[in-house]
Amino acid sequence: MKFEQQLALITIASWAPHYLNYKRLKEVLYADPELASFATEFDSEIAKVDHHYRVQEASAQAKLGELRAQWQSDMDQDSKEMWQADLARLLQQLENLTDFAQANLTGCRKILKKAAKVSKQQIARTLLPLVTNMQFAKSDSAETLLREARATWRKCTAVPVALANGVVNSVARKIVAAIPTVTELDLQSFPAGQVSRVWVALAEDALGLPIRVPVIVAKGMVKGPVVGITAALHGNELNGIPLIHRLVDELAPETLHGTLVAVPVANAPGFLLSQRGYSEGTDLNRVMPGKANGSSPQVYAYNLVHRVTRHFEYHLDLHTASHGRNNSLYVRADLTNPCTARMARLQNPQIIVHNTSPGGSMRGASMQRGIPAITVEVGNPSQFQKHYVKNALIGVTNILSQLRMVPDKKDPPEYTPVVCSRSFWIFAKSGGILTVHPDIAAWVRAGELIASVHSVFGDLEEEYFAPQDGIVVGKHIDPVCQTGNRILHLGIVEDKLPAVVDDGHL
Numbered sequence: 001m002k003f004e005q006q007l008a009l010i011t012i013a014s015w016a017p018h019y020l021n022y023k024r025l026k027e028v029l030y031a032d033p034e035l036a037s038f039a040t041e042f043d044s045e046i047a048k049v050d051h052h053y054r055v056q057e058a059s060a061q062a063k064l065g066e067l068r069a070q071w072q073s074d075m076d077q078d079s080k081e082m083w084q085a086d087l088a089r090l091l092q093q094l095e096n097l098t099d100f101a102q103a104n105l106t107g108c109r110k111i112l113k114k115a116a117k118v119s120k121q122q123i124a125r126t127l128l129p130l131v132t133n134m135q136f137a138k139s140d141s142a143e144t145l146l147r148e149a150r151a152t153w154r155k156c157t158a159v160p161v162a163l164a165n166g167v168v169n170s171v172a173r174k175i176v177a178a179i180p181t182v183t184e185l186d187l188q189s190f191p192a193g194q195v196s197r198v199w200v201a202l203a204e205d206a207l208g209l210p211i212r213v214p215v216i217v218a219k220g221m222v223k224g225p226v227v228g229i230t231a232a233l234h235g236n237e238l239n240g241i242p243l244i245h246r247l248v249d250e251l252a253p254e255t256l257h258g259t260l261v262a263v264p265v266a267n268a269p270g271f272l273l274s275q276r277g278y279s280e281g282t283d284l285n286r287v288m289p290g291k292a293n294g295s296s297p298q299v300y301a302y303n304l305v306h307r308v309t310r311h312f313e314y315h316l317d318l319h320t321a322s323h324g325r326n327n328s329l330y331v332r333a334d335l336t337n338p339c340t341a342r343m344a345r346l347q348n349p350q351i352i353v354h355n356t357s358p359g360g361s362m363r364g365a366s367m368q369r370g371i372p373a374i375t376v377e378v379g380n381p382s383q384f385q386k387h388y389v390k391n392a393l394i395g396v397t398n399i400l401s402q403l404r405m406v407p408d409k410k411d412p413p414e415y416t417p418v419v420c421s422r423s424f425w426i427f428a429k430s431g432g433i434l435t436v437h438p439d440i441a442a443w444v445r446a447g448e449l450i451a452s453v454h455s456v457f458g459d460l461e462e463e464y465f466a467p468q469d470g471i472v473v474g475k476h477i478d479p480v481c482q483t484g485n486r487i488l489h490l491g492i493v494e495d496k497l498p499a500v501v502d503d504g505h506l
Contacts, residue, residue, distance in 0.1 A: 008495035018052035020107040053136035094146040101136045147408040159223040161192040193221045202303040216262040224258025228312030235270020239378040240318030288365035315366040315373035324478030328441045332375040339372040347395030420491035434481035
């Protein structure tokens with residue numbers, strides 16, 4: 001459903017003429033259900049796609065060989081910077097090429113499925129082998145080139161981190177018994193090639209004791225980006241915690257390029273109370289970046305930003321659904337920003353929702369500081385869900401790989417994301433016993449029944465219908481429903497991205 005609009009949202013603008021013309025193929029298909037004209041048009045389209053893929057792949061392969069031949073460790077600084085800029089452009093070209101191949105391969109499968117439905121013929125048996133024999137369908141070659149280019153970057157651009165007193169740190173991992181408490185996160189003070197743990201004090205309780213958040217710092221032996229991950233900003237949204245634990249456990253700090261900063265529990269008071277909000281109920285994701293002289297949650301938020309997250313260069317904020325709701329694995333990101341759009345795609349969720357950074361949110365506070373940030377919604381609250389955690393972890397690792405911080409992993413993504421240009425919640429008009437009918441990540445059509453509300457006596461009180469075609473991003477599962485409760489989060493697929501859009505989370 002809506003793949004034509006999907007393709008428009010994920011198309012690389014400068015390569016647009018070279019993509020499969022899905023709209024044209026649909027027109028030919030419906031004009032000639034016998035498929036003679038369709039087969040000819042389809043063959044022409046995949047040949048066009050394959051030609052562009054081959055040209056780009058050949059130029060990338062030649063450029064990588066040229067750059068490898070040019071590299072010399074004793075090049076002057078200007079020459080090194082030019083070389084690095086050329087390699088960065090090549091990496092972007094190869095990333096675009098893998099995206100191009102995947103989008104067109106998906107388009108081919110979808111149009112052949114549609115052709116089979118319209119014609120009542122097994123057309124895929126005839127035409128799909130034509131696709132699989134094309135070079136763009138065998139995208140392993142481009143992915144191999146991309147891995148080689150990233151490995152070249154890691155090898156040739158490595159700048160060792162200065163070690164104190166010139167002593168090489170031979171301890172890759174060390175868990176100390178006493179974890180220190182600090183009031184400022186000074187990344188320069190942490191040892192390279194090691195995972196360190198600290199408490200960062202953000203406020204004081206009524207006994208004058210520090211209210212602290214746990215921070216894990218994995219600092220590589222080689223300079224690189226600083227990626228920050230925050231979890232449990234809502235205290236009962238827990239799936240980000242095991243994700244961070246697994247990520248840190250799988251990292252090899254001695255080969256890491258750059259620094260990973262992870263905050264497993266960003267809302268310590270809410271976590272201890274197993275609740276979404278701060279100790280007195282305020283939603284911390286509504287008061288960012290806080291105030292130095294404000295209410296208790298505002299001061300806590302201010303110090304979290306100024307003592308921890310301001311050090312990030314990239315930011316992933318991990319959440320789940322709220323109490324009484326279920327979510328898909330989905331990402332909220334500003335898709336008009338090339339960096340955050342790329343991060344969202346690399347996360348490989350079920351759904352990506354275009355959402356410009358709302359005021360008061362953690363993501364918005366980072367974006368205002370010029371830190372590319374995305375929100376990753378990892379399933380449901382108050383539980384650990386291994387399946388969602390595993391898939392979200394693959395996405396986080398993809399982002400680290402794309403930033404050349406870790407070697408490429410070969411874990412295949414489970415999902416091909418649906419990209420939504422906007423989304424919104426549907427709210428209950430009356431109270432009663434709520435039943436939401438569609439499953440998570442299911443497509444619904446305009447006019448389709450999506451929810452029913454019965455009275456406590458069992459009488460049908462209200463029915464809700466989808467206002468337009470869309471995909472179920474999340475839904476309410478608590479049957480106890482009051483007026484104004486959220487019913488269903490509907491993602492809408494259109495061919496243009498609004499400049500400003502909010503999904504109603506605020």
